[in-house]
Amino acid sequence: MSSKIEDSVRRSYGSKPKYTEVMPGVPEDYTQVKTLGDLLKINYKHVTVEEQLRGNLVAKLKAGEHPYPGIIGYDDDVVPGVNRAILSGHDVLLVGQIGQAKTKIAEAIAKNLLSPIPVVRGTVTNDVPTTIPEEHMVALLSGGEVVRTVPEFTVSRECEDIVRQDKLETKIDWLSGADRFKYILSTPDISVKDLVGQIDAIKIAKKGVELYSMESYSAGQLLQARHGILCIDELPVLDPRKQVSLLSVLQEGRFTTGAYPVIFRPDVKIIATANPIDYTHSGKIIEPLFDRLKSHVDTHYPKTVEDEMLIIAQETKIADTKNVFLPVPVVKAIAKITQMTRAHHDVNHDKGVSVRMAVHSMEMMVGEAERTRSIILGVKAVPRFSDMHCIHQSSKFELAEMEDTRENRRNLLNSVIDAALKEVSLEYVEKVAPEQIANMKNEFAKNKAFQVSQVLPGGKKGDSDYESQLARFPVLKQAVSDTAGTIKEEQKKFAERAKSLGISSPSIAMQDINGEFTATVAEIVLEGLRHIQPPLLDKKDNSYGLAE
Template structure:
């Protein structure tokens, strides 16, 4: 049998026969797909590409049957958004996510691509993810025999680059497997995106270098739609595209193909489109043209976290800790920051059309940690543990717009300070609910008579340099450490408070342990080392000034808001309330 005949037999058999491989975890993929490295390997197992919508559907079915969660890391959508997504994928729909900024819309698109698309074999080095077995078998036979393709049909199968690679390498052409994560293409819709950016354009450089005709397909440079071929194209903020550009997407959604310019060729990208829109743009007439909105078959509304716990879990999962090994994050502080932004988000003075992103919650925690480092932990070489007196720094990371009152910096600062004070009160009352017996509060009140407690961000600070006389009357400069600010030193004079704080610290540990357990139930492992209580307290009489400080501020703020109030706060000093 001649070489040409053996190639014809191999290719024709592969195209006309059922796959011979055992399927892997992913739909339509050989169990040993990583060992399939050449075009010959691919043909010998009779590989058949499965369309994107089939991959998404079948892989989701398998995960549902195996009770696996393809949306790990998405918190608070279990009863609302996730069921809607599953319905859409099982139905083969393209999706439009409608929701305010910071609601996880693009993250959902990323997870769909990463967890529900099967790996696919492409010719290594091709920009348009060319699968060699997706061209007609006669084309592949011609290329393997080193012949030019007789293109009778005006359809794009593989790029010119792919054709040359197969001509030059034959059955030894290298195959690369792309997973779903690699086939996710994100595009932020901006006014400067052109139709050519979407569908591709004539590449003048190619024309000059190769000496080809202007309308030769070899002069074509692929756009976003073909670069996302066999995958998912996420169009973020779809309404920003003007109607003329939106029309470009209609034929892809309706017919699965598009054309560009004067090329006598049509392209079938087999791409799943997931778009996002802000509610104000989505509902505004004309922002998304009606035919396009109609062809995005499932419109799914997202939302901000409904509970403090859900948003706090998201906060821990998403915060960037930059390998801060000496950091401990009390859960009551995390929940306080979460409460601040949940309260801002629903406040009548806030412009609700703009939304208040969960990113503000995350960025504010990161800013608070930076403030602790700046104010005390780095210079004094102590643990980085946030406390209430650090919260005032979050203005720089709080993104919101006032609506009912003038949106000035002064008004924003006043508004935020009021919210912080309200949240400190709510956090303390929630933490100490049923914690005290009446007689314990009386004992604390009696202990505070004629005494006060100073609260400062940096209790380690030095006194200003003083000029003193030595024994011979010579003027000397002297720097002394002011130990009156030390929380540990102050607590030595307050034995009842010190005993109470041991109970407070025990309750903090209990909350930390419960939160870690809940995080793991939600399959969150990231950043939990910063929640581990054992990293800051050994259970003995204390050696940790910073943990005492954050616990003390929690306790004293509660005593200010208890009923009846025990303490007053005057600037940086807690005193008995008469």
């Protein structure tokens, strides 16, 4: 029996694969390969992380596919830089301020460019059984003793025990790239043991194993990310001693646990991130590590309002998507507020203003629309300009040129909100004909004022709702209707653009929302009439009336 097993292992290890690859290292019918015996039958050959990343990227580029769906606004600079690094087999340092999708890029690489791999079920360190040396595999399957000439392990002791017990029936699971992505946020309490593992005193006490037995070892993040990607966020925060522990992995592809005489080859790509301030500060990243992270790629904030809007559409979390509609002008206003805040001379540019401010503000607007109207009135949640005050709760930035107090931040944000609403509303109102504006002046002279409030219904529910008020302003009503038509066309194009990028957001698709949409458009038109030259309207409290 042992002779038969030995012949089977040697034939499998020494022969070419019996399958066609659909991805690097992935047989065409890999889901049917469920045991170690199945792997040996098809002469399975493991493909390294570097080969997986390169092979899958090459395939996507040949097919004209975007290798990182969901990464927006980086096609001209960051994506080519990342692609060059992967094709060159480099570990990467992403340099950029908060909220520039650095971690998201690392996740996208793992998800889209790593092939599924067969790991022994029940192992923590992603053990691929066919990476076990041929002689060791024969010994494990035939009940013999594994003889090591060097203290190097290709799989964990748990994996060896499972193979020894279950032999050819050893169960395997195909692990996706996303499942082989490990993330570490660098904090002062991160230890060398967290990174490279430790000798576990509890294991020694419970199992009675010897200090230098493989059984006494507990894997750190490096081995838990095995055959995958380890993302180290804010690398400069790690003190030099901890950074040193990564050097042998980057230089030789292996590491040891200090004085522990065992060698591991994790087969892992490291993608680290750093803030530009820390990146340029002498000594923040030790020089040997700085040098061995071969590719340094600079990230940036969205350069256009449309890119910021698309990120908002993609990242905004909405609990009840069927009951929410995000009008393009409101999304645009949030994007402009974020970009204006980011560029403001009184804002700390070193700290930056994260894209998360835009995303969280959009989520806050939805919550406010639900709180004030949707839940109480039983209508769809459609954010309006009158909801905009709520974003103070979600807007995070620091001041540099003035005292960084809550009051100063509030005043600055209010001025930015006013400027953004002016820009957005004028985009639409400047299309209103001069004669319509003249006739609206007569309407306001007669009817005095138009009431706006986040608690007023859009559709007819009395005399003070938006549609009932518009009935008393026929020319204004026509301008609102015309503007609504313009916005609907813009909404359709925006939804199509988002769909072309793989963004699935039902809340940006045009819907039959009647009065609530009318209220949103009415507020846009009324706000714009404040800013035309000469101004037609003034706003006092919640009322628009003729400008004096």
